[in-house]
Amino acid sequence: GPLRLDVVTIFPDYLRVLDLSLIGRAHADGLLDLHVHDLRDWTHDRHRTVDDTPIGGGAGMVMKPDVWGSALDDVLAAPLPAAPASAEVAEPTKVASLPAPRRVLVIPTPSGELFTQRTAENLAGADQLVFACGRYEGIDARVAEHYASSGVEVHELSIGDYVLNGGEAAVLVMIEAIARLRPGVLGNPESIVEESHTGAGLLEYPVYTRPVAWRGLDLAATEPVLLSGDHARIDRHRRDQAVARTAVRRPDLMARLDPARLDAGDRAA
Numbered sequence: 710g711p712l713r714l715d716v717v718t719i720f721p722d723y724l725r726v727l728d729l730s731l732i733g734r735a736h737a738d739g740l741l742d743l744h745v746h747d748l749r750d751w752t753h754d755r756h757r758t759v760d761d762t763p764i765g766g767g768a769g770m771v772m773k774p775d776v777w778g779s780a781l782d783d784v785l786a787a788p789l790p791a792a793p794a795s796a797e798v799a800e801p802t803k804v805a806s807l808p809a810p811r812r813v814l815v816i817p818t819p820s821g822e823l824f825t826q827r828t829a830e831n832l833a834g835a836d837q838l839v840f841a842c843g844r845y846e847g848i849d850a851r852v853a854e855h856y857a858s859s860g861v862e863v864h865e866l867s868i869g870d871y872v873l874n875g876g877e878a879a880v881l882v883m884i885e886a887i888a889r890l891r892p893g894v895l896g897n898p899e900s901i902v903e904e905s906h907t908g909a910g911l912l913e914y915p916v917y918t919r920p921v922a923w924r925g926l927d928l929a930a931t932e933p934v935l936l937s938g939d940h941a942r943i944d945r946h947r948r949d950q951a952v953a954r955t956a957v958r959r960p961d962l963m964a965r966l967d968p969a970r971l972d973a974g975d976r977a978a
């Protein structure tokens with residue numbers, strides 16, 4: 710069935726961009742089921758308070774566990790279409806024997822495990838992804854602890870080593886990386902470039918299109934092999950460019966490369 714995406718945030722308008730373009734169309738096609746929720750709808754007081762001072766002191770404010778608990782209890786209980794949502798009638802006996810839907814709670818945080826393509830591939834297999842977007846100094850740590858110890862699959866994730874003001878931008882990044890892996894979301898599935906296709910975690914080679922000569926940069930002179938029509942040579946050339954690029958820009962990836970994946974030609978280079 711469709712992947713259900715729930716985002717809980719104090720800035721729901723920040724997520725409206727998801728209703729456009731790729732995600733918007735997949736939404737319309739029934740491939741993705743997006744729900745953006747305002748955390749303040751679960752506050753308990755007239756001032757709709759979501760934060761308080763840190764226990765133990767320190768600067769800034771921390772988001773209240775009770776408000777998050779009320780919101781996440783509701784969102785994690787959202788009905789999911791009984792798979793397979795097909796012509797087959799979802800008879801009680803059949804539904805009862807189906808595996809429980811896989812619901813995942815994702816909490817963006819600067820102190821999270823790094824979100825990578827592998828993380829995206831793993832999360833793309835879920836039935837529901839609930840994203841808890843924090844602000845201020847973050848969400849009370851007992852929230853992640855409570856749901857994890859209640860049997861919920863919880864992932865505290867960071868999109869990289871730089872500091873943001875909240876989780877919303879990270880959620881946009883994660884949703885785009887995950888949604889594009891779902892069948893049917895991308896018009897041209899062949900553009901789903903697995904790391905393996907880029908040569909076991911190599912960076913991609915540079916791409917070009919017409920005109921062949923542009924502002925004095927003439928590919929007929931600098932990259933003649935690309936115009937040769939000799940696809941074996943072109944593939945070799947592109948692989949060499951990918952290896953060279955990776956060595957310069959991402960030595961960390963080079964270190965992780967399986968040497969067996971680099972054939973003799975690469976090692977000579």
Ligand SMILES: N#Cc1c(-c2ccc3ccn(Cc4ccncc4)c3c2)n[nH]c1N
Nearest residue numbers: 817818843844867868869873874875876879
């Ligand atoms: N994913 C991710 C992130 C975040 C991130 C995510 C959620 C929150 C909630 C609150 N903040 C602000 C804050 C809190 C504590 N320390 C510093 C900044 C966030 C930052 N920053 N950098 C990333 N790669």
